[in-house]
Amino acid sequence: QVQLVESGGGLVKPGGSLRLSCAASGFTFSDYYMSWIRQAPGKGLEWVSYISSSGSTIYYADSVKGRFTISRDNAKNSLYLQMNSLRAEDTAVYYCARGVVAASYWFDPWGQGTLVTVSS
Amino acid sequence: NFMLTQPHSVSESPGKTVTISCTRSSGSIASNYVQWYQQRPGSSPTTVIYEDNQRPSGVPDRFSGSIDSSSNSASLTISGLKTEDEADYYCQSYDSSILWVFGGGTKLTVL
Numbered sequence: 001q002v003q004l005v006e007s008g009g010g011l012v013k014p015g016g017s018l019r020l021s022c023a024a025s026g027f028t029f030s031d032y033y034m035s036w037i038r039q040a041p042g043k044g045l046e047w048v049s050y051i052s053s054s055g056s057t058i059y060y061a062d063s064v065k066g067r068f069t070i071s072r073d074n075a076k077n078s079l080y081l082q083m084n085s086l087r088a089e090d091t092a093v094y095y096c097a098r099g100v101v102a103a104s105y106w107f108d109p110w111g112q113g114t115l116v117t118v119s120s
Numbered sequence: 121n122f123m124l125t126q127p128h129s130v131s132e133s134p135g136k137t138v139t140i141s142c143t144r145s146s147g148s149i150a151s152n153y154v155q156w157y158q159q160r161p162g163s164s165p166t167t168v169i170y171e172d173n174q175r176p177s178g179v180p181d182r183f184s185g186s187i188d189s190s191s192n193s194a195s196l197t198i199s200g201l202k203t204e205d206e207a208d209y210y211c212q213s214y215d216s217s218i219l220w221v222f223g224g225g226t227k228l229t230v231l
Binding site: 035037044045046047050059061095100102103104105106107108109110111112113 | 152153163165166167170171176210212213214220221222224225
């Protein structure tokens with residue numbers, strides 16, 4: 001079955017860096033766009049970044065532009081998020097999600113999430 | 121740019137029907153499809169409605185979606201409420217200029 005498994009979260013100091021990974025299985029990874037979406041503790045969902053199926057097109061939310069870098073390795077069925085210059089407000093559960101292209105653009109399924117805590 | 125606004129919380133009794141709204145701040149609600157995600161406590165979101173009113177396979181027909189141009193809003197209606205429906209629900213839309221936008225989420229309590 002389709003599965004997305006995130007890893008790499010943890011506790012990091014403000015200004016520090018972290019690299020998240022998302023391992024995909026159960027589908028042809030290279031056929032799908034992917035995104036990272038985050039959820040601060042007790043808060044709602046915030047889209048963070050998008051990467052096209054080939055990796056040639058990338059978008060970021062304004063809140064992370066210039067600090068985060070999304071990438072993918074289709075040979076390894078993996079998605080990544082390099083997070084630099086981390087701030088307290090980046091504390092959240094980070095989900096990777098497979099993109100759906102139909103009459104609209106949405107996400108299904110989502111991984112279980114990995115918690116990133118930015119604190120001194 | 122637009123925002124999607126949802127009520128913070130709603131509550132209803134088992135067996136009843138509840139409707140959760142998602143109001144678009146500017147531009148027509150009909151301009152871009154709306155999706156609805158359910159997030160049970162401690163779990164990741166799952167899709168219950170896509171493209172305004174379509175149900176993924178496996179989602180009970182107790183879940184339905186609609187849009188109302190007069191109020192510029194989308195709605196998620198859950199009939200025959202069950203305790204397992206207790207969750208947070210998020211609406212989401214896509215626009216080529218702002219990309220993906222989520223509503224703030226609505227906590228549904230089934231009491």
